[in-house]
């Protein structure tokens with residue numbers, strides 16, 4: 001196993017994460033993730049609930065990074081207006097939206113009953 005090559009790959013992957021942080025949407029998702037984790041810590045979640053929350057956050061951030069990657073590739077492929085370029089970007093953005101909606105529902109299903117219990 002080539003350890004130097006492995007370290008290089010990690011460095012490139014880390015650079016990818018830094019690129020993501022330059023995107024406003026990604027920073028927004030990170031902020032929401034921090035708020036959800038804080039809410040979970042204050043509310044008190046079971047091990048399974050933490051597992052679900054962490055998986056959902058990880059998938060959300062990963063999708064946002066893939067969306068940015070697709071935008072970059074499309075911009076690299078053409079600087080002209082093209083219906084396929086629009087479809088690619090809108091499909092990628094749509095994928096983020098679909099998962100964001102599912103994440104919001106999962107969040108409500110986990111947190112709402114606990115908050116209702118606190119009120120009653």
Ligand SMILES: Nc1ncnc2c1ncn2[C@@H]1O[C@H](COP(=O)(O)OP(=O)(O)OP(=O)(O)O)[C@@H](O)[C@H]1O
Nearest residue numbers: 023071078079080081082083085086087089090093
């Ligand atoms: N080359 C293109 N041809 C046709 N439509 C495009 C093209 N590039 C972008 N669009 C469309 O224009 C709209 C805005 O695209 P843009 O790339 O600015 O996306 P954005 O969501 O603002 O992304 P960014 O994170 O880069 O600001 C989207 O509907 C996108 O599909």
